Amino acid sequence: MIEIKDLHKSFGTQRVLKGVNLKIEEGQVTAVVGRSGGGKSVLLKHIVGLIKPDRGSIFIRGQDITKLSGKRLDEIRSQIGVVFQGGALFDSLTVYDNVAFPLVEKGKLKKEEIHKRVIKALSDVGLQGMEYKYPAELSGGMRKRVALARALISEPKIILFDEPTTGLDPILVRTIHKLIRQAHEQYGFTGLIISHEIPEIFEISDKVAMLHDGKIIEVGTPEEFQKSENPYVKNFIMGLEEQEDRL
Amino acid sequence: MKQFLKVIGRGVLSLFLFLGRIFLFLLEIIYITFTTPLKVRNFLRQIRFFGNKSLVVVVFTGAFSGMVLALQGYYALNKFGAEALLGPVVALSLIRELGPVLCALMVTGRAGSAITAEIGIMRITEQIDALTVMAVNPIRYIVVPNILAGFVTFPLLTAIFDLVGIYGGYFVSVYALGLSEGTYFSQMELYVDMEDIKVGLYKSLSFGVIVTWICTFMGYNAKYGARGVSKATTEAVVLSSVVILIWDYMLGALLL
Ligand SMILES: Nc1ncnc2c1ncn2[C@@H]1O[C@H](COP(=O)(O)OP(=O)(O)O)[C@@H](O)[C@H]1O
Ligand SMILES: [Mg+2]
Numbered sequence: 001m002i003e004i005k006d007l008h009k010s011f012g013t014q015r016v017l018k019g020v021n022l023k024i025e026e027g028q029v030t031a032v033v034g035r036s037g038g039g040k041s042v043l044l045k046h047i048v049g050l051i052k053p054d055r056g057s058i059f060i061r062g063q064d065i066t067k068l069s070g071k072r073l074d075e076i077r078s079q080i081g082v083v084f085q086g087g088a089l090f091d092s093l094t095v096y097d098n099v100a101f102p103l104v105e106k107g108k109l110k111k112e113e114i115h116k117r118v119i120k121a122l123s124d125v126g127l128q129g130m131e132y133k134y135p136a137e138l139s140g141g142m143r144k145r146v147a148l149a150r151a152l153i154s155e156p157k158i159i160l161f162d163e164p165t166t167g168l169d170p171i172l173v174r175t176i177h178k179l180i181r182q183a184h185e186q187y188g189f190t191g192l193i194i195s196h197e198i199p200e201i202f203e204i205s206d207k208v209a210m211l212h213d214g215k216i217i218e219v220g221t222p223e224e225f226q227k228s229e230n231p232y233v234k235n236f237i238m239g240l241e242e243q244e245d246r247l
Numbered sequence: 248m249k250q251f252l253k254v255i256g257r258g259v260l261s262l263f264l265f266l267g268r269i270f271l272f273l274l275e276i277i278y279i280t281f282t283t284p285l286k287v288r289n290f291l292r293q294i295r296f297f298g299n300k301s302l303v304v305v306v307f308t309g310a311f312s313g314m315v316l317a318l319q320g321y322y323a324l325n326k327f328g329a330e331a332l333l334g335p336v337v338a339l340s341l342i343r344e345l346g347p348v349l350c351a352l353m354v355t356g357r358a359g360s361a362i363t364a365e366i367g368i369m370r371i372t373e374q375i376d377a378l379t380v381m382a383v384n385p386i387r388y389i390v391v392p393n394i395l396a397g398f399v400t401f402p403l404l405t406a407i408f409d410l411v412g413i414y415g416g417y418f419v420s421v422y423a424l425g426l427s428e429g430t431y432f433s434q435m436e437l438y439v440d441m442e443d444i445k446v447g448l449y450k451s452l453s454f455g456v457i458v459t460w461i462c463t464f465m466g467y468n469a470k471y472g473a474r475g476v477s478k479a480t481t482e483a484v485v486l487s488s489v490v491i492l493i494w495d496y497m498l499g500a501l502l503l
Pocket of ligand 2: 041042163
């Protein structure tokens with residue numbers, strides 16, 4: 001479904017991606033883990049064409065999106081929802097208008113239909129009654145849930161989540177993960193989740209991949225991933241678990 | 248010597264790079280302004296924003312500019328025994344020159360810096376990326392409404408500045424300098440032409456576009472982190488102010 005082939009990207013002299021290869025299967029949820037600053041967000045932004053690679057290609061349903069621009073690229077993008085790292089909610093719009101935004105901008109649905117969907121999406125993420133608040137008035141967890149609702153509302157075939165739970169307390173992490181899983185069961189999108197939540201992320205993903213030093217060094221089901229012999233993977237899993245135990 | 252040339256070369260190169268990018272940005276703005284429908288809601292919001300932010304400071308600086316002009320003008324005119332011409336001197340200085348320029352500088356400081364900061368924050372919090380991904384052109388959604396709002400509000404704010412300044416000058420002339428009430432305005436009517444008002448109008452219209460163009464560009468290209476936004480804001484204000492003064496001279500020379 002999404003196939004990333006030999007992706008290279010440098011910023012100035014800093015080589016961030018050094019040949020990433022990754023297949024994201026249709027209808028599955030694939031998690032990408034890796035240390036902070038390792039280029040996970042950069043990888044995600046390549047998939048929606050926000051960053052163009054120096055070399056390599058990304059096929060989405062057979063089309064190399066790194067070669068597309070303008071209308072053709074927008075067409076592909078309309079099938080993709082993105083939950084950005086900080087939520088990326090529009091500060092000048094209310095929660096309601098933020099969630100309605102993708103539908104209003106597409107201009108295909110009637111007002112009443114949009115209203116129904118927004119109300120449902122907000123209650124799905126447990127935010128009924130918050131419609132007329134502004135993002136600045138919400139807590140971090142609420143903002144992430146609004147961002148989730150905004151990504152889900154147009155029922156895209158692909159959803160990319162950039163650290164949807166980072167900075168939240170463990171209970172909220174579970175809540176968000178549950179929401180993602182529910183949505184996935186409801187209409188089976190293809191998902192890519194960038195995450196630091198070990199071990200929680202194993203529960204909601206079909207595949208786990210690790211980005212290290214600009215490359216994917218391990219991919220597998222959560223069980224395979226946890227049994228990996230790769231020292232970096234082992235360290236990463238243990239390191240984070242140790243940290244959690246200490247907390 | 249080699250080191251020196253290297254530094255100069257790099258400076259010149261980055262200057263041209265900057266100019267290239269900011270003019271490409273302008274081309275894109277122009278293209279989108281004329282090929283896509285305006286985001287009316289954002290446009291109206293930005294008009295309100297400019298007015299709201301700047302009105303008080305414009306009235307205040309306008310009043311004092313007129314008052315100072317009257318005081319200094321009187322001093323100079325008195326030497327030729329031409330105090331009766333104080334009205335036209337104040338009015339012409341304001342309408343042709345000081346109104347558009349000072350008003351533009353004030354609005355840059357108040358509203359221009361704020362739009363740079365706002366757009367810069369949209370950049371670093373990935374709101375601009377979010378727009379792009381939702382197939383909403385950020386130039387159309389954020390930048391064009393600001394440019395057009397500047398185009399509309401700058402002349403209006405300048406008119407207010409001029410008006411308040413002229414009355415400020417009037418009060419000083421009549422109550423502090425003892426000029427007769429009638430002369431100030433009657434002489435003004437005699438000497439201020441439509442041409443003068445047009446000069447002021449062209450200036451304020453172009454300042455409106457220049458300031459919003461520079462301020463949106465700086466915000467749009469803010470580097471990551473809070474430092475990036477504050478740097479962009481400072482640079483936007485400084486660059487806008489310098490360009491206002493240069494453009495004022497060029498346009499003044501052109502229209503004289
Ligand atoms: N637009 C950009 N310009 C320059 N450097 C960037 C840009 N985006 C990311 N980087 C750099 O690339 C590296 C990887 O960043 P990122 O993908 O955000 O890491 P993470 O894995 O934590 O998401 C960082 O060192 C970052 O500074
Ligand atoms: Mg990141």
